Amino acid sequence: MAIKTASINMRVKPSVRNIIDAAANLLKVDRSVFIQQAALYEAHQVIASQRDFTFDKQAFAAFEQALDAEPAVDKGMVELMNRKSPWE
Incomplete structure (x- = not known):
């Protein structure tokens, strides 16, 4: 079974092509x-730069501390979640 390919067309200046x-x-x-x-x-x-990252020891400790911290209460979110839905 042959593998299908897809074409990508682009125009460039002759100097770029050269x-x-x-x-x-x-x-x-x-x-090609x-x-x-x-x-x-x-x-x-590009994908790796958006997905993979590293910390030095100090930054990693701060990151872990932020993850372990108790989340802040968002009063607006609490009100929203306690509000009756319009369709109820």
């Missing part, structure tokens, strides 16, 4: 492979 082609040639891959690898790498970096 730089991409030069880099692709250095890696001995075609332009080069662009796909570069875009995939950048996508992984």
Whole structure:
């Protein structure tokens, strides 16, 4: 069974294409492979930057303290949750 592919079309200035082609040639891959690898790498970096993070010991201790702290009471939220629903 053949794997389906999806096309991504883009327009770039010839000078940009020439730089991409030069880099692709250095890696001995075609332009499409080069662009796909570069875009995939950048996508992984963006996703990781939004999902993975590290703390130094002091920051981690403050983070744990915040997690362990008793949550603040939000009077407006308490009122909202105790209010009768309009459909009741």
